[in-house]
Amino acid sequence: MNLLKERIIKDGKVREGRILKVDSFLNHQMDIRLLNEIGKEFKKRFQGEKVDKILTIEASGIGIAAVASQYFDYAPVVFAKKTESLNIDNDLYKSPVHSYTKNKTYNVMVSKSFIKENEKILIIDDFLASGCAACGLIDIATQAKAEVIGVGIVIEKGFQGGREAINNLGVKVESLAIVDKMEEDRVYFK
């Protein structure tokens, strides 16, 4: 998706530890016009697929998934939570996920009410690196006996094994920009 790649080149920042910062348009400040283009592109990539529900994970996936839903006939969006609160049920699917950017392991959690047997689930997230978050969401869908029709990613770091981890679970990945290599202030795409 050229519009996205151009935006990453223009506004993305490479930081130590192979961090690609896109917080000016994707995951802290969000450009909602761009999110609409991203939603349209996901629809193209999953053309012909029935999607009953979009599953994502707080916080950065939520805005992307909410806008994308409009291109999938307003499929309900469920976002997995990372912390327990009085606002969610005790009856939860859980899967442990390690975050490299936050350097800790936590459970991702989804109320059992919101993922049902045989539902066709599209997983959407902002980044794919090692694939931990996406694999956690696939695990939750599998616990619910739902069917994951694919994983849609905005930016994939193509050198951290996430795609392989997801494909090994029999799930297809569509990424709108795949980063091949990062150098100081320079991003190369596949």
Added chain:
Amino acid sequence: MNLLKERIIKDGKVREGRILKVDSFLNHQMDIRLLNEIGKEFKKRFQGEKVDKILTIEASGIGIAAVASQYFDYAPVVFAKKTESLNIDNDLYKSPVHSYTKNKTYNVMVSKSFIKENEKILIIDDFLASGCAACGLIDIATQAKAEVIGVGIVIEKGFQGGREAINNLGVKVESLAIVDKMEEDRVYFK
């Protein structure tokens, strides 16, 4: 907003400790058609106001603000974060907020790059109870010397003082449903 009140009556659940659960359509699973109606209603409530940016807080505010932005000429949405990570700058505005549903105090944080002097800010969130979160966001906007043109809330608990706390800061509140009283399995609106 009748559509919203009807939905709360139909799908909301009252839980012990004055908790109103609306996780089947608002803050765990999200009904994106309803979020579009909510966005339109916010636009009506703030008709004629210039909005440069929408400010919200992770996680539940994000989907609401992202969809609402489409009715405010695609104003960029900034979501305040509750935890530090390698993905955000060190150069942050911070304000301490207490969460009753999570029973802890944390800093809400916004990168200094994304709120500028004199910008007109609309704050959007899912719930207003004691007003802690909204007041934290107003504090951040004030630190940045931006102007908060108002606070748009989906559901206000009208008996927990949040409106007064925000009005005391000189900011107007528009809530789409104001809960007056909750009993077991029954919600009364103002």
